[in-house]
Each structure stands twice: as C-alpha cells, then as structure tokens.
Amino acid sequence: MDKITVEGVIVTSLKQIHHPKGNVFHAMKKSDEGYSGFGEAYFSTIHFNDTKPWKKHLEMTLNFVVPVGEIRFVIFDDREGSPTRNSFFDITLGQNNYQRITIPPGVWVAFHGVGSEYNLLLNLANLEHDPNEIERKEDLSDIVYQW
Template sequence: MDKITIEGVLLTPLKRIHHPKGDVFHGIKKSDEGYAGFGEAYFSTIHFEDTKPWKKHLEMTLNFVVPLGDIRFVIFDDRENSETKNSFFDVSLGENNYQRITIPPGVWVAFAGVGANYNLLLNLANLEHDPNEIERKENLTDIPYLW
C-alpha cells in the first residue's frame, strides 16, 4: 500500500474477481472505511497524456475507482488546520493497482490519463453534484507541482 501523506485521504485495496464470462470489480460498501453516504455515482474518462486541472470540493467526499486503464492522481492539502498542510500525495490507480482513493472535502485534486488506451474513472460521491460547492483552478500551474 502506498504511504498516504494527506490527512483524511484513504487508499483501499479492492477485489477484482475474475470470471471467464466477465470480471466483477468491487467499488464500495456502506460498511467500508471512507463511506460517507451516497449522493451520486458517475463515470468520467480521461485521454492518454491529458490532465484535468485542480478542483476542490468544499463538502463532497470523493471515492475514485479506476476499473479500466490507469490514472495518476495528485492531491494537495491547503487546509488551514490540517496536520498535512502544504503536502502532496501522488498515486496511480488502475488495472495494475486496483484500489479506491477516498478524498475528503477541502483538498485539491488533479489527475492525468497515463494508460495508453481507455482510462475510465468511477466516482462514488456522498453528495449530488452542486457547482456551488466546487473551487477550480483553470491552469495546472496554479498549484506548483512537478508533473
């Protein structure tokens, strides 16, 4: 398991059950650590070598799962009262590292498609999407990190 360097961020190993007619990919159970309720689930894709810039949810807990491809996540903590303020956490998840990353409210996340084929992200969020509870940085360089 990767060493977590941001307070409140969790990496949870997930089961992938192989079956000759199609695999089963676990995502989250309400008994799992990191489960904060259910608001919505959605899928997103990211192309190889593309990066989606920084965003921070003010209330929403994110639970990202990558069942296809590989996606690199970088998380930045700028929370005033956090023990890990000004820390970064960098992890790639996907077919070869099948885990769920739980991202608490108040931290920044950006991600890049590192799989050469199809990169699919599932977010199991505790709240329904609300554009008023998100902060965005339009440029990746707005938070200095060596990608």
C-alpha cells in the same frame, strides 16, 4: 502502497473476481471505511497524457475507482490548521493497482491519463453535484507540482 501524506485520504484495496466470461470489479459497500453516504455515482474518462486541472470540493467526499486503464491522481492539502498542510499525495490507480481512493472535502485534486488506451474513472460521491461547492483552478500551474 504509497505512504499517505494528506490527512483524511484513505486508500482501500479492492477485489477483482476473475471469471472466464467476464470479471467483477468491487467498488464500495456501505460498511467500507470512507463511505459517508450516497449522493451520486458518475463515470468520467481522461485521454492518455491529458491532465484535468485542480478542483476542490468544499463539502463532497469523493471515492475514485479506476476499473479500466490507469489514472494518476495528485492531491494537495492547503487546509488551514491541517497537520499535512502544503503536502502532496500522488498515486496511480488502475487494473494493476486496483484500489479506491477516498478524498475528503477541502483538498485539491488533479489527475492525469496514464493508460494509453481508455481510462475510466468511477466516482461514488456522498453528495449530489452542486457547482456552488466546488473551487477550480483552470491553470494547472496554479499549484506547483512536478508532473
């Protein structure tokens, strides 16, 4: 596992149970570190070599799991007073690195489709979606990072 370089980010190894008739992919239990309540769960896809630009939730905690494909996540901390201010954390999740990443409110995240086929993301969020608690940077270059 990569060294976590952004305060509040948690990476949790998850179980895959292999079965000849179909596998089971664990995602989250309420007793897990990083669980802070349930607001909604949703799936999102990202195409190979596409990047979804930066967004920052002001109140929502994200719990990302990638059960299909591979997705590279980059997190940037610009929080005032944070001991990891101006730090990045970069991790690729998927079936071969099956983990959950918990992303606290107040940090930026962008992600890139690495898998050449289908890349599926599950978010187990602690709050329901509210467009008023999100900041977005539509231009990926607004935060300088070497993708």
